[in-house]
Amino acid sequence: MAHAPTSSFKNPVVNWIDQRLPVFTMMQKEYGTFPTPRNFNYFWNFGALAMFVLATMIVSGVVLAMQYTAHTSLAFTSVERIMRDVNWGWMLRYIHANGASMFFIVVYIHILRGFLYGSYKKPRELLWILGVVIFLLMMATAFMGYVLPWGQMSFWGATVITNLFSAVPVVGESIVTLLWGGFSVDNPTLNRFFALHFLLPFVIFAVVFLHVAALHITGSNNPLGIEPKGPQDTLPFHPYYTTKDLFGLSLFLIFFAFFVFFAPNYLGHPDNYIPADPLVTPAHIVPEWYFLPFYGILRSITFNIGLPFSDVVLIDAKLGGVIAMFASILIWVLMPWLDRSPVKSYRFRPIYKWWVLMLVVSFAMLMYAGGKPAEQPYVLVGQVGTFLYFLFFLGLPVISSFERPLPLPASIAQPVLGGGRVGAVAAAKPMEKA
C-alpha cells in the first residue's frame, strides 16, 4: 500500500501486526485518544452499558442454546432441565431473562438521552436512524425469545402479536401463515422463532457497529448540545471515559445482579411457568413490561375510521391500532426534521423542556394502561396517553418554530472550567436575551 501507516508501538509483535493490519492504530484512535467532549453527565454511560448487555445476552444465549430444545413437546421441560439439572443453568437463564429487561431499561434511558439533548440533530441524523433500526430489531428479538420457553404467555403472546399482521389488507392472512409456518402457532412457529432469535442478535451487533462507526465520524453530542471548538473542549476517551464507564458499569451490575439473584421472576409473569396449552386461554394476556407502552397504543384505537356521514369504513379499529403502534416507533426516524430548532440541548429550550416531559408522561400512562385489562378507565388513560404521545411529535414543528431558545455558552470549556456549574451559567443567562 502506498500509504502504509507509520506505527510506533514499543512491542515489536504489536508493531509487526499493526503495519500489516492497523487494528492497534485504530483502537488507539477510536478508543484511546478519541477526542470526547469533557462535559458528559452520567446519561452518557448508557451506550456503553447497552453494548455490555448485548454482549452478555449473546454469550449467555449461546450457552443456553446448547441445552435448549426447540420442539413444542420438549421446550418447556428442556428449560426446566436447565433450571434444575444443568450446572449454573439457573443463573444463565435468569441472567438471560432479566438481561432482556435490563437491555430495554438501558436502551430506554439511552433513547431518552437522545430526546433530551437533541442527539438526533444534524449532523447525527443517520446515527439516530440506525439507533431506531437497532431498537426495532431488539423488539423482534425479545418477542421471539419470550416464545421459546413455550409457557402459556409465550404461546398466547405469540398468538396475539402474530395475529396483528392479519389486519394488513389483502396480504395479511398470508403474512400470518408465513410467520406461523402453518395455520396456528405450533411447532414450525417455535422452530423459526428459535432460528431467528439466534440470528437477530448478530444482525443487531452489525447495526451497532455501524451506529458506533457513525458516532465516531460526527463525534459525541454533549449536555450543552454545542459542538467542541478545540482541544480545550475535549478529553481523550481513555482514561477519562473508560474509567467513568467502568464506574457506571459497576453500579449497573449491582442493579442487574439484584434482579438475577434476589428477584429473578419479579419482571416475569406467573403464567409462563404453566406449559403452553392451546385449549386454555389465560385470563389476561399481557406482553412483557417493556412492550406495554406500545401495546397500550395498539389497544387505544377502539374505533373505526371511515368517511364522514357514511357507513364506509376505511380503516377498522384493529388495523388502526396496528398502524398507530408501528407509527409510534417509526415516527422517531423523522425527529431530525420534525424538530426545527437549531438548539440541541433541552437546557436552553424553555418550551421543549416541558414538551419532552409530556412525552415521558404519555409513555408512563401508556405503560400503565397497557398492563391493565381493556376496560374503563384504563382505555381512556391509554387514549389520552396515545394523544399526548403523538402530540409530542406532530406539534414539535410548531413549538420549535416559535420557541426562543436561551443564549448558548460560547464553548464547552467556558462553563466547565470557568467556575460555577453549568446549570448556574445557563440559569444566569436569560436576562441577557436580546
Add this chain to the structure above:
Amino acid sequence: MRRLRTLILAGVLGLTGAAGALAAGDAPVPPAQEWSHGGVNSPFSMFKTFDRASLQRGFQVYKEVCSACHSMDLLAYRNLEEIGFTEEEVKAIAAQYEIQDKTPNDQGELVTRPGIPADHFKNPFPNKQAAAAANNGKAPPDLSLIVKARSHHEDYIYALLTGYAEAPADHPVPEGTYYNKYFPGHAIAMAPPIYPDGITYGDGTKATVEQQAKDVTTFLAWAAEPHLESRRQTGIMVMLFLVVFAGLMYAAKRRVWADAH
C-alpha cells in the same frame, strides 16, 4: 414492611402498572403468611433459607395426600437428598414405587421394576387423558412449578388449601364442586384435601390443617425453585464483590479526573 419495600421497588422501576395487572383477578387477595424462606418471589429475603423439617413434613403431605391425583413430573427422587433425606432413605422411598421403563428391554418388553433415585416422581395416572377421565374431565395440574405459576405464590397455595367453606346462600356452587374463598370464581373441583390429623407426622408435630398446608406449600416452593438457597448465597457474594469493585472504580475515576476539573 415487605409489601412496602416491594411497592417501592415497583415504583422505582415505574412498573406499578405491570405488577398491578398481574395481581388483578376476581378472587380476594390471599393474606400474607410468614415463610421460613421468605417466599420464592420475595426480593428482600436474601438471608432466609427453607425450614428443613417443614420441607420433609411437606413431602410427607404430598406423598400421602396430594400424590393421589397430582403429578410432580419435574422432580426426581434423587432431589430429595437436597431437603435432608439420606441416600439410603431416598433409595427406600424410590423403591416403594413400581416404575415402568420408558424403553423396551432386549426382549422388546416394557419392564416394570422398583423405582431408583434417578427416576422422576411417579405420575398417579398413565397419561393426561386418564387423569382427566378420572377427575370430571379436567386433569389435576402438575405441582412441580405450581408456586411460581400462580400470582401471590405461597400465600395463594396456603390460602387455597385452608380456604374451603360452606357456600354462601347468594353464591351456590355447581354439583361436584366445592366453595373456596380464594379460588377464582370460588367453585373448585378439588375436594378439601387436608383434614385435622389426616396424616401422622413422624416428628410428632401436630397435624392441623394449617400446619399441613404450611408444610406442603413450603415443600412445593422448594420444588418450584430448588436452587433458591444457593442462588441467594451466590448473590450475596456477587453483591459484596460488586460493591467493593464499584468503590475501586469510583476511586480510579476520581483519581483520573482530578486534573480535568
